[in-house]
Amino acid sequence: MAALASAGFLVCPGALRADEPSPIGKPPSLVHFVQAEYPKDKHDAGVTSRVLLSIEIGDDGKVGGVEVLESGGPDFDAAAMAAARQFVFTPAEAGGQPIPVKITYRYDFTIVTKLVSLGPQVNFEGVILDRFKKEPLANVKVRIRELDLDTKTDAEGRFSFTDLVPATYKVEIRHPTLVTVVTDETIHPGQKRTMKYFVEKKEDDVDEEVVVRAARIKKEAVETRIRTEEARKVPGTQGDTLKVVQNLPGVGRASFGSGQLVVWGSSPKETRVVVEGVEIPSLYHMGGLRSTVNSDLVKSIDLSPGAYGADYGRGLGGLVRIDLAQIPGPGTHGYVAADIMDTSAELSTAVNKRLRLAVAGRISYLDRVMAAVTSADIGDSFPIPRYDDYQARAGLSLRKDEEITTTFLASDDHLRRTIPNSDPRDQRTQNIDTSFHRVFVNYARLFEDGSSVKVTPSFGIDRNTERDKFGDQAMDIDTHTLQYALRANLRRRVHASAVLLLGMDVQGQRSDLSRNGSVNQPPREGDVVVFGQRPPPGIASDAWKISVFSVASYATVDLKLGNWTLTPGLRFEPTWIDGDHRLPFNTISTPVGYSKLDAPVNPINVPVLRNLPNPRLQVAWRPISRLTLNSGAGVYGQPPSPEDMSPVFGNPSVVGSYAFHLTGGFSLKLRPTLALESVAFYKKLYGLVSRSENPSPPVGQALTQDGTGRVRGVQLLLRQELFKGFFGWVTYTLSKSERQDHPDQGYRLFDYDQTHVLALLASYALGKGYEVGGRFRYSTGMPRTPVTGNFLGLDGYSEPTFGAHNSARIPAFYQLDVRGEKTFILQRMKLSVFVDVQNVTNRKNPEEIIYSQDYKQKSYIIGLPTLAVAGARLEF
């Protein structure tokens, strides 16, 4: 191995006046080159540089003065100047006579690695440094996962591996005091790979995450963070990282095929999903089959079921935060995967040292598979959604710890079905199209003192179209929303024990909506309705426009006071709401629009305090090193849904809802990778929107906003992080979620309430590329209103009479899933083949209650039978 310097120069006559024409007939020629001494620490660290010099050459060819025009760093400058002073040139000539000149000389410090095939050769080496102090870290374990090969760093932080077979490997860097890093490294034939890793020390109470370079985010009072490589191996997810969210503590089991997130007894619409701070409308494709963001672009998934910090808002429920991974480099990487449902692929490449690109996509074909193997009209009876998603990213390193990344996300879903019938009044058709597109730019800079700045402007378009027919009753809903947002924050240490986070979170939405059909269709949470029930006969129509613009500012301070960590925060979220008509259109009067300013209020009956910014607080106390007691509280707001603001179908006067969250719990490290956590939680919801109970509601008040809700519960999590090839967790949540639709009514169970939710999950690497895993789930069935009788209704159809609201339940659900995977290392590629078998006991899980046409007999829709989904994934 040798360090070489390359050079090039430009010549100008150094001793002549600038206004004289250049008389040079022959440029100087370097006849004695001196190798610059590569600064050792830089060479060892793999740092390259470039120095631009100005060299004076006398008429005798000797070097006179040497100046640095563009610095490559003090040590590189010094080395380059020292070498240049020893250069000897043939003199430049003018008119046949030697003359003095001044040349511009570029000295490139590059590292060229050559391997000699004599005996064992180190072909992967590196150094591990503390990210902020830049100090070498000794005794850090470096492991090649695929080969189950490991070593430890020496006193200078160095490590090396000998004669690795050329391939792409998962390199794991682990130490009890450090954040574990897992990164892909490719070993090419005949070349040595030299790396420098900057790693961070663990923050107190922060779980590990897969982070190579990013500003850390303070953990919320309650938060579960899952490593992407663990998530991919969870049974039942078919390798889809983001589907693991459905198995996290505090998350209820969604109705099969819905893909909804029910977090701590909140409505799916109350939980926000953000990608790099940018809100997306849905984490999953229709039916919950797949996530809408490619797993290979994801760095980490964080679920905060409640009481999260001040940097996020606009939701009464939980928060799912997805951070995207840095695009890998150098070289070209990617994967192709396929199973019975869809095919996906990802490709990333480093154009140069600064610019990296990635594209990914997925397209489903399950509907076509079914059409091919079953009768032609099977898709009419069994609705199979067709979905696709695609992403593109471009990352540009501007300079050290400063990067700008542009990301494009898109997702489409389509559902078509027709249920034919001999009576046209019983024929049903359903056509649903949903899509979202997001483009955002992420500027991030990390300063030497640990401060960071992040700015994320974004723009997006959401489209939702549903056209249903139930006999002669049609329902059309169209929603087209333009969304624009800007998030910016500054994180700075202002004191030895205090870190300040200041930020702005601007979001605007312009929605154009139109709707035709029954006020009661589609059903809302809280509706007393039977699954599949014919909608009541009224047909209404409206088209309306709603703009919602909110400028939220927030501030949070991380205070570390001995064993205590306090994170108080404030969020102020004024929201401007604008609508185009307050009353239904008519042929007589001109529509009159409206505007109003709204902000989430604090649920306290003191006017001064009620309208102040919403407080958030997280407190942690660590009496001993393995035990942390924590608590969180806060007030959260959510702007009104444009769908609820129609003067015909809803109520234009609705404003935002708000909630109070309170949590308290502990985290106990039983072993370095084994932890037990428990959290008790309470939520109170205010200003919920529900249907009017008035038989003759006023104009524009089909919905009212006098509902409240309350949720309380406790969750447990026993989690074994990846250790000797094994990881898993057991989570149990006991909760009760209730709603009071109107003040004169009592509390009822929330439609998605689940008293008990249990999940056991484990995965183990058997070695030689084999991995197996299992998942067991149990959950209480969701409440339903029992049918107590029937009567002959409109058009000769029976209609149900009901018992007490949500006083019955669907029977409990439990299911065992298993998964097996085999990984093959193929030269530079890795092939994984998996089988994911769901419901191995073939348990007939009731998913929904259905009734006979006369409502005299009850039965259930049964969920998934035993089903094996096989797939393959090729990485390169």
Place this chain on the structure above:
Amino acid sequence: MEQSKRAFICALAAISFALGCKPAVGQAPSLITDYALLAVMGQPPEAKPGDKVTYSYLLASPAGTFDDNTAGWDVCLTPKPPAENNAVASACNPPTPGTNPGLTFDSVMPTDACQLFGPIAPPVQAGKPAIRPRDPDATGGYYLPVRVKFSDLETGEVTGFAFERISCTPANANGPVIQDYKSQYHANTDPGIASTDLVTSGGARTTLDTATQPVLVSPGETVDFEATFTTGSAETFPVLAPSGDALVPQTESLHMSWFATAGSFVHDRTGVASDETATSTTNSWKAPATAMDIRLWLVLRDSRGGTAFRSYALIVAQ
């Protein structure tokens, strides 16, 4: 083989969207094994406020049509709240018996029916906001619910509603359109079943008639019934467009409900869509395997609430 194929289909379907698949539950509604209220209707089927309407019912039992003098009738004046998903308010169906007993019930369409159940908002009271008018059905109609309740049947209570169409002038339309509507719209009249033919698998056709001897069908035999509508059953009428500035012509769809005390129909209901011109509807029926007397009912409804029915006798024997 067929079973495994079906399991595979269900497995695939279950991956995607199990909730869309609603399997058949319980006995077919076309099979009469207990008291069953088949129809409740007003005569005339559409009335203006202040008009007299006579309500009657068709109650079937395994022994045939059943007339019950203790049936109790009530007119309900409570509109359906937006929070309820049935076609009629739950307040209209209290557990108490009907207050007006009789085989039939004579009533007068309330004078404020178009305000209670129709497009005309009630007068605004001082200090109170205007009331939201009701939404019309797909035919532009509004309906008054009239309950009939049988409280003394041996096997329990049976309840049903007549939905009497109210003749209301559309609101939210300009003057010329309203004038056009008034000149073009004709109150609904009942559809009719002109004849019903039984067609055997060999092609032999017999017209059923309540006045003649019951038709003989072999045990287990599958026969077709073809019911022909009377001329003018599917009427054409104007409907106000949602924009309120135009009238859209619409033709009634017709829907036949089939009932029998034994055997099985292929379809419980058949029908003719509004854009179809068929003048009859057919259904297949498989006779029971054992000899018995059969009672057959056909109930024809149009999409504006008009009703007609016929009842026939069959004999299943070798």
